[in-house]
Amino acid sequence: MQAQTTDTSVTGFDPAPLRDFLEEFLGRQVRNLHLRPTEGGMSNPTFFLQADDWRAVLRKQPGQKLAKSAHAIDREFRVLTALADSDVPVPEVYHYHEDANLIGTPFYLMEWLDGRVFTEYATPGLTPSDRTALYSSMCETMARIHRLDFRALGLGDFGREGNYFRRQISRWSQLWQQYRKGDDDNPALDGMITWLDARIPESEQLALCHGDFRIGNMIFHPTEPRVIGVLDWELSTLGHPLVDVGFNTQAWHMAPDENGGILGLDHAALGIPAEEDYLSDYYRHAGSPEEMTDFHRVFAMFRGAVGAAGVAVRGEQGNSTLPDSARIGRFLADAYARRGMEIAARHET
DSSP states (O other): OOOEEOOHHHHSSOOHHHHHHHHHHHTSOOSEEEEEEOSSOSSSOEEEEEETTEEEEEEEOOSSOOOTTOSOHHHHHHHHHHTTTSSSOOOOEEEEEOOTTTTSSOEEEEOOOOSBOOSSTTOTTOOHHHHHHHHHHHHHHHHHHHHSOTTTTTOTTSSOOSOHHHHHHHHHHHHHHHHOSSTTSOHHHHHHHHHHHTTOOOOOOOEEEOSOOOGGGEEEOSSSSSEEEEOOOTTOEEEOHHHHHHHHGGGGGSOTTTTSOOTTSOHHHHTOOOHHHHHHHHHHHHTOSSOOOHHHHHHHHHHHHHHHHHHHHHHHTTOOSSTTHHHHHHHHHHHHHHHHHHHHGGGOO
């Protein structure tokens, strides 16, 4: 029987060298190699991989020139390795391959988890009681990340100490200057920067942060409303835990067509907790010494807006893994910025 391999047009790279590597890695011949792109995601290309009866997920960098510190799959592999024996559910990682010569970029292999992925916070198809339990599991999982002793896990050098917000506003403001089309591009985003600069809190609270803790970056049990895996740790670092909380609770302030938000939906009928109840559960699980403010909400919208603008630029350059990413990125950048300024407007002086 002739060996079969997924065509290069599907993967964007020649899979033949990968087959050779897998034969050495697995210690046996690979007759059939199939790769299928995962759905969703706008950053690192990710594939379901099946080598005969062995399954894994392959995650790699994009093939184009990368911005400094972007698409850091080495950091993803490191943090997933560190969390292997923690109470944070993550897939098992098998191998990190630094040599770009094999498939064009570094990549790593990890466990293929069977479960459900929801891209909308409304989680269609669930009963209200299951939806309530799912939100509770998501909240507790986020708190577990922030409760970790990152130093004991060997992640003491995974980020810098000091005022995380001051550094991040500077960094993401510089990125926005690279992404914008002109001075009149998204003035609401400029407004958020000005608003945030004037209100940076003096807090040096530090925890391991996921960096993109949203519902679409979790895998839930196939039938039970609980998290079985947290994915996409590309933006993970040591930072202020309320960054994750702000990003996770953006959904309460965004419409369903704005990255799957729940603004305007009947939360009680759906079994979705009120934002203040969800936050109270987080504070209890995390033992949080600080609580969310509108600064944290606006900061999350700012990060989301700049990130979406970067997606749009990659789409316009033909370097995105997502079809129509230029349009989607611009739409979301505008939506995040508009919602952020709506929150900021509550504090006009």
